[in-house]
Amino acid sequence: EAQVTQNPRYLITVTGKKLTVTCSQNMNHEYMSWYRQDPGLGLRQIYYSMNVEVTDKGDVPEGYKVSRKEKRNFPLILESPSPNQTSLYFCASSLGTEFTDTQYFGPGTRLTVL
Amino acid sequence: GQNIDQPTEMTATEGAIVQINCTYQTSGFNGLFWYQQHAGEAPTFLSYNVLDGLEEKGRFSSFLSRSKGYSYLLLKELQMKDSASYLCVYDSGYALNFGKGTSLLVTP
Numbered sequence: 001e002a003q004v005t006q007n008p009r010y011l012i013t014v015t016g017k018k019l020t021v022t023c024s025q026n027m028n029h030e031y032m033s034w035y036r037q038d039p040g041l042g043l044r045q046i047y048y049s050m051n052v053e054v055t056d057k058g059d060v061p062e063g064y065k066v067s068r069k070e071k072r073n074f075p076l077i078l079e080s081p082s083p084n085q086t087s088l089y090f091c092a093s094s095l096g097t098e099f100t101d102t103q104y105f106g107p108g109t110r111l112t113v114l
Numbered sequence: 115g116q117n118i119d120q121p122t123e124m125t126a127t128e129g130a131i132v133q134i135n136c137t138y139q140t141s142g143f144n145g146l147f148w149y150q151q152h153a154g155e156a157p158t159f160l161s162y163n164v165l166d167g168l169e170e171k172g173r174f175s176s177f178l179s180r181s182k183g184y185s186y187l188l189l190k191e192l193q194m195k196d197s198a199s200y201l202c203v204y205d206s207g208y209a210l211n212f213g214k215g216t217s218l219l220v221t222p
Contacts, residue, residue, distance in 0.1 A: 035212075040214065041214065042201070042213060042214035042215055043201070043212035045209065045210070058209070059209075088154075090156060102162070103157075103159070104159075105156035105157050106156060107156055108154070108155070
């Protein structure tokens, strides 16, 4: 089944404790991205990747890191999480690098930073 | 990102028709998406308009006017399962810009 998977789905952590949220797609998509969704603010892009070893900042990259060593995986890293990073996070992928391509979203990761 | 305006909430009755409007700034335009998102779930693709006019897809239709910076999503024969948030997404060619979403409640 074609899908985007994220792990973990739910995470409660404490300020300053490094964490990684994994994202994997099995559709051989070139483009992958991370979004956060907060009440009243909608979806905002954190980072995106056009292809392996190519990553770029989105609208809200501060406090996050990403890597794209393989085509299928695009982990999101929070080196020192803070409470303002409490949010619902979505990973997405699309076939090509054109924004016109339909985005396929993962199921979401609900992160709480205490 | 580009300013995208859509109503925050709407309520409609099962079986009825509802139109969700979206306006956006018109500088640099590639296309406009509509996504559906049920509470706590991932957004799912509904439609994509790049040319002016109406695109019909079953019970859902999407309209675009590029000169007016205006789009709407039309939902016919509303069902309870259509209760969700509907996201207007503007493609500027540089990035996808998500509206804050319209929360639609379908009542019996």
